[in-house]
Amino acid sequence: MTPAAGRPAILTLLTDFGASDAYVGAMKGVMLGVNPALTLVDLTHQVAPQNVLEGAFLLGAAWRFFPQGAIHLAVVDPGVGTQRVALLIHGEGHYFLAPDNGLLSFVLPQSAPRRSTSSAGKVAPFQPYQSPVPPGLRAYALTNPRYWLPQVSSTFHGRDIFAAAAAHLSLGVPMEELGAPVQSLTRLRIPAPLRDGARLTGCVLHVDRFGNIVTSMPAEALAGMGRDVMVEVGGRQVRGLVETYGEGKGLVALIGSHGYLEVALAGGNAARELGVGVGAEVRVRRF
């Protein structure tokens, strides 16, 4: 129950605060004031301002690589100061704190395939919807002001509520002491790839610094198709799967380090070359 039992508590941070202000610094000050032994790790603070989807994807890409007991604090919070809940979730041995706006969508078990009749199916791609807390997770709202800063601003809950509560959690304060249980939470609809006979249709989920295009198709979705596939994106066709970025010339398709199908340009920037961004359609078929 106590995150920090016997080892230094690890607390990761992901925000859209950028690096040119002192917002992240202030959060760290608050946290170290509560628990000076914390090991703080920045995942990224360069999420595009208020881009919940991007933050969700990046958190989903990193948290599994941390050891059990790690605490992950994510703040991309367009609704700060409104009625939106400040969440604390425990699952698979990790803790997550975030505003309840879909930022944990890639941490939660992935949504069912597209054909399902779940409520998510009626929601436009990447839009938020309400969903029951998945089995095996424990979810709370950070409602106990005893673990906040004494003065709470209406515009910076990352510092005044989340940072303080996360640091108290790292000292072993139980979840149920930090707030009240919640029964549902907000998710973004991450469209599962659609299978139509021998054809798979998905979309671009993320473009990384190198211009590599990460699609919504996990390795498993392509498992039965072999390497002789044709990938279509941005009006171009990429033939066959390779193993590494360096193989082949021009555009290549491969299973990337996120575990999803990626399209890359050897020695260049695929997203710029193809002029595609998040949400663009991607199709895969055998040839």
Added chain:
Amino acid sequence: MTPAAGRPAILTLLTDFGASDAYVGAMKGVMLGVNPALTLVDLTHQVAPQNVLEGAFLLGAAWRFFPQGAIHLAVVDPGVGTQRVALLIHGEGHYFLAPDNGLLSFVLPQSAPRRSTSSAGKVAPFQPYQSPVPPGLRAYALTNPRYWLPQVSSTFHGRDIFAAAAAHLSLGVPMEELGAPVQSLTRLRIPAPLRDGARLTGCVLHVDRFGNIVTSMPAEALAGMGRDVMVEVGGRQVRGLVETYGEGKGLVALIGSHGYLEVALAGGNAARELGVGVGAEVRVRRF
């Protein structure tokens, strides 16, 4: 007296060195060589090159959130290698190291109201002036080479003098051992808002990553005016104060997390929309 008594020493860093060089890394190497148990926290290294005012504002926004005993090292240093003093200051339980060029202006007690006849009043806004060390603070010059790197370059005192001295301070070396007392220091004139009957005139102090415009008007200056105020900036009028960024549409005015009046654009970038930057005039009146 010993900063690190019984808890890990916390040392924050603020510079204009950016993230694409290894200057900050070299400073951290020096510090960890002296005290490997240091907890290092980056406030920001993205201060615009040689912009002392911006560095001063950001340091002022963050330091209070750190626990007592924290050491804050700030280096924005256009005068490196010249006769400018390398300062070490203690006040309110915190330690500050910085070149004596005004970088600590928002850490020191704020300047008197605009009508005062202090020397600051005759100085153009944001320009440096000499001022006696405020009561309650202790100020030293880092003059003892025993606590510098053995070889001191003429262009990187952040590494060769400040980093080394700060790390020795974190080990409990007394301030008076690190250098000699100083009687005066450099401040930037931060113009206090001017009150003229029911009208308050100030200026823009900072624009953050989201384009939020932080003004020079602290919450207290507006305390008697209520919420029915008209804020004028960049040729536009914003009516009334809101509580959060998400309230209302278009431009909103509110007391931000820095404790100052801010103007923001819901879902957008207010500074870009208004075309204003640091120094632009801001007026507030009742309506």
Added chain:
Amino acid sequence: MTPAAGRPAILTLLTDFGASDAYVGAMKGVMLGVNPALTLVDLTHQVAPQNVLEGAFLLGAAWRFFPQGAIHLAVVDPGVGTQRVALLIHGEGHYFLAPDNGLLSFVLPQSAPRRSTSSAGKVAPFQPYQSPVPPGLRAYALTNPRYWLPQVSSTFHGRDIFAAAAAHLSLGVPMEELGAPVQSLTRLRIPAPLRDGARLTGCVLHVDRFGNIVTSMPAEALAGMGRDVMVEVGGRQVRGLVETYGEGKGLVALIGSHGYLEVALAGGNAARELGVGVGAEVRVRRF
């Protein structure tokens, strides 16, 4: 032999992964999972994508300032997933892990003067060539999968091999346990300045955030020439050496904090003013 004997293990990171993805975060998660007591220090992650030379220069600029026993992990890895070796080197009391592509060129003893007939002399500037492991260094290939992540992707060895192996090294796993010795390694040809009578010819090695132009001429190469030198770069002449950036007006030349001749613009950006970048010719003569 054990890096971390009696003090916290320091591990520095340098990559071209940028700050907007979660790649660095995932590496840190892996490392803290192996050794939660690690002190992690970011040198920079802003190396231009796949720019091995820039990464090599920045690593060379920072590592010496860290204490003995420090571990330096550098990943700029265009050849990830190909046959290129994953190197582990020990020298001068420091440990280095990097792909074998020249990224350690500024850590290794500098190449001989230009007139030498070494194989490097026949290689175009900044191009890679094979070279025997210099005496006094120990070099291994990270070939033991026991110290990798259980699943190794073909595109992210920084996380799956380097991070895991570096963290095990920090716990005291011997180098020979992590892999097999290698006899040669890849270096970039860093052209030593060419001396022709009273004239010295070199090139631009790096441009820093401030636009300061760092040349390939170490202080020692200019030692006999005094301060009355004429520096030519970008079609402009700079007369005399100064001590600090603030001295003189316009363009100045000085020995910078890297220990190399630099050209700077007081209060401005020299590289932009001169329109020069890495590789541009620089000449120095007495006048």
